[in-house]
Amino acid sequence: MAPPQQPLRADARRNRRRILDAAVQLLAVEGVAGLTMDELASRAQVGKGTLYRNFTDKAGIASALLDDRVRDMHARMLQGPPPLGPGAPGPERLAAFAEAYMRHISGNLDLVLLTEESSPRGRFDRAGYPFWRRHVEILVAEVRADGARMRAEAIMSILSAAQLEQWLRIEHHELGELIPRVQEIVVSIAEA
Amino acid sequence: MAPPQQPLRADARRNRRRILDAAVQLLAVEGVAGLTMDELASRAQVGKGTLYRNFTDKAGIASALLDDRVRDMHARMLQGPPPLGPGAPGPERLAAFAEAYMRHISGNLDLVLLTEESSPRGRFDRAGYPFWRRHVEILVAEVRADGARMRAEAIMSILSAAQLEQWLRIEHHELGELIPRVQEIVVSIAEA
DNA sequence: CTCATATACGGACTATAGTCCGTATCCGAT
DNA sequence: ATCGGATACGGACTATAGTCCGTATATGAG
Incomplete structure (x- = not known):
């Protein structure tokens, strides 16, 4: 799950970051069990559509987090x-x-x-x-x-x-x- | 997923059979993709509660079918x-x-x-x-x-x-x- | 600066697994 | 045959992933 290639629009880039940050925080606090897409969207202050434009699915988010590690x-x-x-x-x-x-x-x-x-x-x-x-x-x-x-x-x-x-x-x-x-x-x- | 051990009540035994038969038929007609618990319950003429009393979950049904094979x-x-x-x-x-x-x-x-x-x-x-x-x-x-x-x-x-x-x-x-x-x-x- | 358009946004909606619990049924004891 | 408790039933309900699409916004051209 590499970051999308083309120059992302500014809001898109910001939202992508927000989502990943929220995911890290959510994982730290609630563990994997607490990582639901709804919760993640709400913590990241983002709609679900935005989640799914940036990541193909839940596993895609996990993948992106793992990439860093x-x-x-x-x-x-x-x-x-x-x-x-x-x-x-x-x-x-x-x-x-x-x-x-x-x-x-x-x-x-x-x-x-x-x-x-x-x-x-x-x-x-x-x-x-x-x-x-x-x-x-x-x-x-x-x-x-x-x-x-x-x-x-x-x-x-x-x-x-x-x-x-x-x-x-x-x-x-x-x-x-x-x-x-x-x-x-x-x-x-x-x-x- | 062996059949429950204790002598089942007659209605229970009948329903278990119904479910497995419906599952076989549903699989034949729709393939695995069409095997939803709602559809299965309705074909078997049984409530969802009954499904889940007889099989722990969807995988349990698959297991029971595989057992036979x-x-x-x-x-x-x-x-x-x-x-x-x-x-x-x-x-x-x-x-x-x-x-x-x-x-x-x-x-x-x-x-x-x-x-x-x-x-x-x-x-x-x-x-x-x-x-x-x-x-x-x-x-x-x-x-x-x-x-x-x-x-x-x-x-x-x-x-x-x-x-x-x-x-x-x-x-x-x-x-x-x-x-x-x-x-x-x-x-x-x-x-x- | 303004505008047109591509891009992205949000959240209601759908599909599905699995839970819960009030009601109905079975069945052994009397 | 009846009755009472154990057993099982049904289907509405919850939780959650993922889709759809009308609306909003960024951005480059003029």
Whole structure:
């Protein structure tokens, strides 16, 4: 959910900001459960039509909020020091990615769930899925050129918010304990 | 979504049947999109309260319908001939399971999506997830006792309806081509 | 500065899932 | 056969996402 490209009209830009600010505040105060579109519109002093012109749907707002919290990690993946950044061998980078990604998801679990929940396809066409998947695909391809894409998709499945929620909240695994175990599985998918 | 256990009152039993029958018919005529609770209630000649006494929610109805379509496969897994049934080595049974399961999901994709969609947890507490997961866990444990459960969960992630939908409907893989590729990944998770 | 038009705004409206509770029905005990 | 309490029924009600469209406003041209 990148900001619309063309020079927005001044009122539009202002309203977009208002909405995102209100969303952050609303989330802080009420949690995800309190983030209703009506409430958000009223806090942002904006009509619902305006909400939906700026964001395709509720998940779009969550996506926009997540974007801000993820820039960092993108940068570290592309230009930071190894093993997350370039310079380490594929499997090591993969393990580093798995850790960073799991920490990211777990730190924003409710928001990510919101993006995945809306439509079964939520996971795939939002929140930068193509970027993550492609990154993993490239790392997998270092080890085995064939079937890298499908293996990358399999890995992203395992790292889905729904699965992590299951492990963290339902089965009560500690993140610190979970990470190495998942890393092992993820790396084994690439290498096997 | 097993039928409630205690001897149901006669009217209750009759209504439950009516609802399921109407659901089957409605699905056949209108597809999943047309399966609304109001419409279902009216076709079944039943109030909405009755719907919700018999099924916890919309996903519960989908679950009940799926139950009927899955008994068979359960039986073949537990007592049928190998490699799906007992008698073959773990990895072979795992591959056979992956195939059977993928065929089942793909043949009932919309219905399964309905059960997974409702709440992020949909996948985990409905449609017999525990049974499938446990089966996979046992097969994995034949190969490597440690971490069998988590590996089983990872495998079930990859076989989620959302992921299969992505592969089949969005990326347009053919089921026949997809199956062996996924089998390979699944088996490698168990063995690695 | 004024005006025309593209752009954006607001909020009533629709569709749908799920809840609530007063009323009706069933059924075992007498 | 009757009766009383447990069980189940129905449908109006609530909550919420997302749509629609008549109205208002920004902005660039003249």
